[in-house]
Amino acid sequence: MRDAYVIGAGMTKFGELWSNSIRDMFVEAALKAIDDAGVDHIDSMYVGAMSSGLFVQQEHLGALMADYLGVVPMPATHVESACASGGVSFRQAFLEVASGASDIVLAGGVEKMTDGADVTDALATAADQEYEVYHGITFPGLYAIMARAHMQEFGTTREQLAAVAVKNHRNGSKNPNAQFRSEVTLEQVIRSTMVADPLRLLDCSPVSDGAAAVIVASEAVAKKLGKQRIRVAASAQASDTLALHSRKSLTTLNAVVAAAQKAYKMAGKKPSDIQIAEVHDCFTIAEVIVSEDLGFFEKGKGGEAAANGLTSLETGKIRVNTSGGLKSKGHPVGATGIAQIIELYEQLNGKAGARQVENARIGLAENMGGTGASCVIHILEAL
Numbered sequence: 001m002r003d004a005y006v007i008g009a010g011m012t013k014f015g016e017l018w019s020n021s022i023r024d025m026f027v028e029a030a031l032k033a034i035d036d037a038g039v040d041h042i043d044s045m046y047v048g049a050m051s052s053g054l055f056v057q058q059e060h061l062g063a064l065m066a067d068y069l070g071v072v073p074m075p076a077t078h079v080e081s082a083c084a085s086g087g088v089s090f091r092q093a094f095l096e097v098a099s100g101a102s103d104i105v106l107a108g109g110v111e112k113m114t115d116g117a118d119v120t121d122a123l124a125t126a127a128d129q130e131y132e133v134y135h136g137i138t139f140p141g142l143y144a145i146m147a148r149a150h151m152q153e154f155g156t157t158r159e160q161l162a163a164v165a166v167k168n169h170r171n172g173s174k175n176p177n178a179q180f181r182s183e184v185t186l187e188q189v190i191r192s193t194m195v196a197d198p199l200r201l202l203d204c205s206p207v208s209d210g211a212a213a214v215i216v217a218s219e220a221v222a223k224k225l226g227k228q229r230i231r232v233a234a235s236a237q238a239s240d241t242l243a244l245h246s247r248k249s250l251t252t253l254n255a256v257v258a259a260a261q262k263a264y265k266m267a268g269k270k271p272s273d274i275q276i277a278e279v280h281d282c283f284t285i286a287e288v289i290v291s292e293d294l295g296f297f298e299k300g301k302g303g304e305a306a307a308n309g310l311t312s313l314e315t316g317k318i319r320v321n322t323s324g325g326l327k328s329k330g331h332p333v334g335a336t337g338i339a340q341i342i343e344l345y346e347q348l349n350g351k352a353g354a355r356q357v358e359n360a361r362i363g364l365a366e367n368m369g370g371t372g373a374s375c376v377i378h379i380l381e382a383l
Contacts, residue, residue, distance in 0.1 A: 003219045004097040007227035008037025009342040011212035014330030015179040022056050022112040023068045025211035030069050037215035038225050043102035045076040048089030048109035049334035054122040056112050082126035082369025086337025087376035093216040094235045103221050108213035111332035119207050126370040128243035142371050144196035147285035149250035160303030162189035164284040165202050172324020174354035179330030203284040208330035212338035230348050234379040236262035242373045253372035256293040267379040271295030276347050276363040278340035281325040322355045337367035348382040
């Protein structure tokens with residue numbers, strides 16, 4: 001396989017974008033990415049989206065977006081892997097370039113969640129319908145089960161979970177594209193409305209609209225354009241059982257562990273080499289568990305690490321979710337994985353503004369679907 005590089009990125013603001021259609025948002029992000037890359041064409045395109053058929057009654061997104069972007073008859077493919085759809089879209093673009101099949105590929109993600117669909121029902125399609133959803137469980141409920149198990153097994157506290165939200169909102173306040181740009185206090189998180197014990201409203205990522213896109217190119221194209229700086233050092237994917245009851249543990253996400261091992265091996269890196277990580281904090285407990293399963297902290301110590309500032313932008317051993325994460329930046333589910341890549345791209349290029357991590361060279365993005373039944377991990381390196 002040949003090397004592949006991220007050479008351009010673009011995204012919309014995330015939030016309740018009432019006046020923007022799904023096609024408008026995708027085209028906005030795609031045009032920004034194309035302009036940023038400085039390319040005059042793309043060879044193919046991937047569109048990550050989880051539930052556009054339920055949210056806006058629109059499927060066949062590949063052809064639709066190619067049409068409205070003005071690139072037909074170029075091949076365009078809709079990618080779905082629940083909330084990991086964006087990350088898998090990026091992986092497909094990487095593989096196409098790395099294989100030599102194409103030289104310039106656009107990887108995008110989009111979701112329009114606020115047009116009147118029952119969001120809870122739409123998102124629940126990523127859980128096991130027969131064994132979980134039929135009996136009334138929702139994703140806050142499933143992650144609450146994981147949180148309670150982590151508390152009982154390792155002594156993780158309510159305050160430690162809240163510390164994740166406080167950190168991510170602080171980071172998000174520095175992100176001009178974030179849905180929520182206000183900081184929150186520990187007390188505000190702990191006293192916010194109960195959703196599913198022990199998770200409260202400020203432990204949960206919001207319902208969001210938005211789109212994001214990046215351009216992946218071969219080394220020859222990147223060199224020609226003077227953009228051969230941000231290399232995709234690793235791409236790895238894994239899966240697990242859809243239903244929680246089929247897993248050996250409620251406090252370890254096996255797909256994250258497996259994908260991480262593959263990614264570290266491919267990149268020739270260790271967890272201690274990672275300076276910045278964008279992880280899938282759909283709920284605060286998710287960041288805690290993922291930070292452990294990626295090898296950043298000992299099992300059971302993720303909550304303590306967050307509370308002690310070891311993941312903070314200011315004092316972190318590793319900076320986690322400098323963008324604000326799903327929690328503050330927002331979570332338009334199909335776009336999330338691409339937005340994670342964009343944060344790494346900006347950080348490694350020294351263009352993250354008030355969120356900039358000094359001398360950032362190696363970053364990791366972890367995007368997952370459902371309760372971690374699918375996971376895709378990428379490692380980017382600045383050369």
